[in-house]
Amino acid sequence: MLWHKAWLETRWRFIIALLILTVLAGGNVYEYLATQRLLPQAIATAETPAAQATGLGGAIREAIEIQKDFRGYIWYQTFRQNLTQMGVFFAILLGCGGLLHESSKGSALFTLSLPVTRKQLLGARTGTGLAQLFAIAMVPPLAIPILAPSIGQHFTIVDALAHGICIFVVAAVFFSLAAFLSTLFTDIWRPLLIAIAIACGIAILSTVIPQLGIFSVMNGESYFKTGSLPWAGFLTSAVIATALLYSAAETLERRDF
Amino acid sequence: MSNGPVIETAGLWKRYEDVEALRGLDLQVPSGSIFGFLGKNGAGKTTTIKVLLGMARPSRGEARVFGYAPSGHDGVEIRRRTAFVSDEKDLYDYMTVAEIVAFTRSFYPRWRADLEQQYLRKFDLPPGRDIKSLSRGMRTKLAMLLALCRGAELLMLDEPTSGLDPAMAEEVLQALVGHVAAQESTVFFSSHQLAEVEQIADHVAIIDRGQTVVSGALDDLRAKYQRIRLVFDGNAPEIRVHAPGTHRVRRQGRVITVLSSSSGDAVIEELRGYRPSSFEVSPVSLKDIFLDSVRAEDRHVVAQSVA
Numbered sequence: 001m002l003w004h005k006a007w008l009e010t011r012w013r014f015i016i017a018l019l020i021l022t023v024l025a026g027g028n029v030y031e032y033l034a035t036q037r038l039l040p041q042a043i044a045t046a047e048t049p050a051a052q053a054t055g056l057g058g059a060i061r062e063a064i065e066i067q068k069d070f071r072g073y074i075w076y077q078t079f080r081q082n083l084t085q086m087g088v089f090f091a092i093l094l095g096c097g098g099l100l101h102e103s104s105k106g107s108a109l110f111t112l113s114l115p116v117t118r119k120q121l122l123g124a125r126t127g128t129g130l131a132q133l134f135a136i137a138m139v140p141p142l143a144i145p146i147l148a149p150s151i152g153q154h155f156t157i158v159d160a161l162a163h164g165i166c167i168f169v170v171a172a173v174f175f176s177l178a179a180f181l182s183t184l185f186t187d188i189w190r191p192l193l194i195a196i197a198i199a200c201g202i203a204i205l206s207t208v209i210p211q212l213g214i215f216s217v218m219n220g221e222s223y224f225k226t227g228s229l230p231w232a233g234f235l236t237s238a239v240i241a242t243a244l245l246y247s248a249a250e251t252l253e254r255r256d257f
Numbered sequence: 258m259s260n261g262p263v264i265e266t267a268g269l270w271k272r273y274e275d276v277e278a279l280r281g282l283d284l285q286v287p288s289g290s291i292f293g294f295l296g297k298n299g300a301g302k303t304t305t306i307k308v309l310l311g312m313a314r315p316s317r318g319e320a321r322v323f324g325y326a327p328s329g330h331d332g333v334e335i336r337r338r339t340a341f342v343s344d345e346k347d348l349y350d351y352m353t354v355a356e357i358v359a360f361t362r363s364f365y366p367r368w369r370a371d372l373e374q375q376y377l378r379k380f381d382l383p384p385g386r387d388i389k390s391l392s393r394g395m396r397t398k399l400a401m402l403l404a405l406c407r408g409a410e411l412l413m414l415d416e417p418t419s420g421l422d423p424a425m426a427e428e429v430l431q432a433l434v435g436h437v438a439a440q441e442s443t444v445f446f447s448s449h450q451l452a453e454v455e456q457i458a459d460h461v462a463i464i465d466r467g468q469t470v471v472s473g474a475l476d477d478l479r480a481k482y483q484r485i486r487l488v489f490d491g492n493a494p495e496i497r498v499h500a501p502g503t504h505r506v507r508r509q510g511r512v513i514t515v516l517s518s519s520s521g522d523a524v525i526e527e528l529r530g531y532r533p534s535s536f537e538v539s540p541v542s543l544k545d546i547f548l549d550s551v552r553a554e555d556r557h558v559v560a561q562s563v564a
Contacts (some may be wrong), residue, residue, distance in 0.1 A: 001363040008351050110400075112312045114364050115337035117330065233509025256313040257274070 002116065002124035004175035009125075010094060014132040017090035017138060024082045025140035028046025034105055039064055054251045070153040071224075074144055080210050083140060087218070090136060092127070092195040094129045096188045099252060104186040108257055118252050126179060126245060133175055139170035155166040162229060163220045169237045170218035174199060176244035183251040263288045263411055263443045263497035268475070269318035271467075276303040280467035281318065286445050291437060293458035294447040295476075297551050301467040302447040303344060306415050307517065310341055322411070337365070340404035345416040346396045348388050354399060358406075367408030371437075376402040391408060394425045401429055405436050412437075414446035415555050418453060426450075429456055455543045463550045470550045475543070482541045482549075485515040485525060487533035496531055500524040504549045516549055524542065 042064055051057035095158040099121055102108040111121065141160040148155045174195060180190035206212040216222070217233030264286035271279040286292045296302045307313040308320050311332030323338055325331035328434045345387060348357055358377075363458055364370045377384065380398035391399065404412055417433070418426035434457050438548070448454050454461060455475070462472040471478065484503075487493070493513045500523035505516040511531075517524040529536065 003359050005349070005360060008349075029279075079486070104343040105350070107347070107349055108342075109307075109312065109343040110348055113310060113334045113336055113339075113341035113343075116364070117333060144261075254314075257307065 002121060003128055006125045006128035007097065009097065010129065010132065013090070013093050014136070017093065017132075017136045021083060021086055021090065021136055021140040021160060022143050024086065025078050025143050026080045026147050028074060029080065029144055029153075031077075031152065033151060035067065035073065035205060036075075039067070047092075055151055070157065071159070074155060075220070075224045077161075078144065078165070079141075079224070080221070083150040083167055084215055084219045085162075086170050087137065087167050088174050088199050088215075089175040089196065092178040092192060092199070094132055094136075096145045096182050098125050098179065098184055098185050098257070101188055103125055103257055119243040119249050122179075122249050122252055126176075126248075129175055129179070130172060133171055134168050138164040140164075141167070159223075160225050163253070165228065166220035166223065168219055169234050170214055172241045173214070173237045173244070176248070180244045180248040180251070183248045183255070207233045222239055261288055262286055264292075264320075264322050264445060265506065266305070266309075266320045267318060269305070269308065269394040270316045270319055271301075271308060271313060271540060272316045278467055279308070279315070282464065282467060283469050284462055285473065285537045286443065288443055289441060290460045291434075291458050292446070293454035293461040294445060294464070295449075295451070295454060295461060296447070296464040298449075298463050300551075302464065303415055304467075305464070306341075306413055306445075306447065310339065310413065313466075313562055325538055338409055339411040339413055340409035342397075342400045342404045342412075342414045342495075346393070346400040346417060348396060348400065348403075350387070350389035352388055353384065354382050354386050354388065354391075357388060357399070357403065358532070360383070361403045361407070365407045365409075368428060369406045369408050372406045373402065373461060376405060376432070378450040380428075381536065393420050394422070395420055398428060401432060405432070405455055410440055410442050412444045412446070414444065416448055417446055418448070418450060426453065426471045451542075451544045451547055455494075461543065463553045471546060478543075478546055479540055482518045482546050484530055484539050484541045484545065486535075486539065487515070487531065487536040488537075489531075489548075490534050494531060498524060498527055500527045516545060 042060060045051060046057040046060035046064065048057070051060065063076060065072075088224045098117070099108055101109060102111055112118075138161070141164040142157065145155045145160050147156045177198065178191050178195045181194055182188075185191055202212055202214060206215060214233070214237065217230045217237065220230070221230055222230045262285040264284060266282050266284040269279050269282040269284075270532045282301065282305060284305070293307070294302055304313060308315050309322050309327055311327035314328060320327055322335045325335050327335055349360075352360065352367075354377075358373060360486065362370075362373070375564070376382075376398075380402060382395065382399055382402065388396070388399070397417070401417070412433075414433075419427055421429065430453055433444065436442075440507070446458075459476055460472075460474050463470050473481075489511050491511065493508050493511055496506065496513060497507065498515060500517075501513060502518045503524050504518060507515075513531075515524065515528060525538065
């Protein structure tokens with residue numbers, strides 16, 4: 001029943017996240033033909049002296065090159081941009097809340113009076129959140145091979161699953177970060193804003209320090225370019241997420257209510 | 258049921274940053290008793306309950322419930338055998354009455370389905386109603402239902418009737434008394450309402466500034482304490498009582514009132530020496546004992562004029 005409680009607490013966030021991400025992925029599929037029609041115009045823009053002088057022309061040409069076929073277009077628009085950015089946001093949102101937030105609403109004492117340990121409480125919430133995260137990481141990519149034939153295109157289920165796993169593993173890090181921060185603050189806003197700030201910081205820093213490129217693991221860049229999954233990135237992400245969840249459990253255990 | 262203590266604390270301290278909520282609390286709650294836990298606001302009542310249930314960790318000292326320390330897995334065993342109602346009575350707003358009953362039931366193998374149906378009717382709780390739409394009184398009744406149906410050996414209630422009108426408070430108290438009479442469980446409840454403690458408790462402890470200042474069976478305390486009233490023909494003289502057991506002396510016009518305990522005979526003997534025109538010894542209420550216990554300045558023998 002702790003799982004049921006965790007589900008009731010987070011179901012609307014989950015449903016909204018699932019809907020938005022699926023609509024974004026599906027929308028990208030149906031925008032493909034329109035985008036292809038705009039490519040000549042984009043090429044012309046990339047060739048202008050102003051674009052070439054600023055280096056923008058090179059970036060536009062690279063983007064056009066990638067998006068020449070449907071697979072490249074989906075990777076660039078959906079996995080590299082929409083699902084990565086919004087996926088991080090919704091992972092953080094799902095990770096926020098929990099027992100400490102309950103204490104600000106008054107129901108924590110009722111929860112703590114139940115014959116369960118705090119680790120069980122955190123475990124049920126984390127398990128439910130990770131299951132929801134898995135669904136929002138897998139369902140939107142799987143919508144792509146389902147919808148693609150309706151516009152005469154093809155996208156393999158294997159590719160969709162591979163990208164879904166990439167999204168899930170890295171999103172789990174941000175979920176765990178939010179879960180850890182939620183054991184430090186009673187409100188939901190500080191964990192949310194701090195985790196988003198950290199995500200933005202990593203995104204900015206990774207342009208300077210490529211080793212911090214956790215988002216390239218999330219968007220499955222190596223899988224798109226070489227066909228191999230980023231196992232080192234997975235392992236690093238799993239270790240970080242586990243460490244954050246362990247810290248959350250220890251912090252919660254020591255907490256007075 | 259045995260008379261060994263269900264709850265036992267020895268030298269229990271709890272410090273929150275710069276506030277000492279408990280300062281060496283000693284407490285023994287006999288099995289099968291209805292134990293009133295009294296104290297002013299901030300005396301440490303809620304903190305004590307939180308420590309006993311493993312919601313807060315003691316800074317030092319010892320706490321045991323059913324012989325178990327409240328932390329770790331032993332805390333789970335304590336909570337399996339204990340039902341708790343918090344002061345706020347806040348439950349899950351996103352559940353309905355039926356959902357939270359089903360949720361709570363799932364944790365207690367000894368859940369009393371018969372009592373559940375009985376209290377749903379008695380308290381007039383609509384199963385399909387959202388908890389967020391319930392009044393404070395209805396929430397209190399629901400919290401009581403969730404506690405009483407657990408089949409618990411110990412009921413721990415923090416201000417069970419706070420915020421209720423007298424009629425609803427009486428209804429809740431009667432349900433509690435009826436339940437205890439039928440189930441033979443131990444009740445440990447904190448309250449500000451001295452009248453309701455006097456109505457249902459058979460044992461009390463009064464705590465002040467995190468320490469137990471009075472504890473025992475209510476009848477014993479009543480027998481131990483007495484009020485002695487002296488009336489003089491003219492203005493009452495200023496007096497100093499030296500006999501041990503004198504708690505409070507008040508002078509008002511022609512009347513002097515003395516609250517005494519234990520060595521009452523010695524106090525009476527000494528007071529007769531002032532030759533009052535009338536002399537009367539009467540029993541005291543819990544309120545008198547409580548006020549005497551929590552007023553530090555009154556614990557010493559001080560002649561005090563309130564005229």
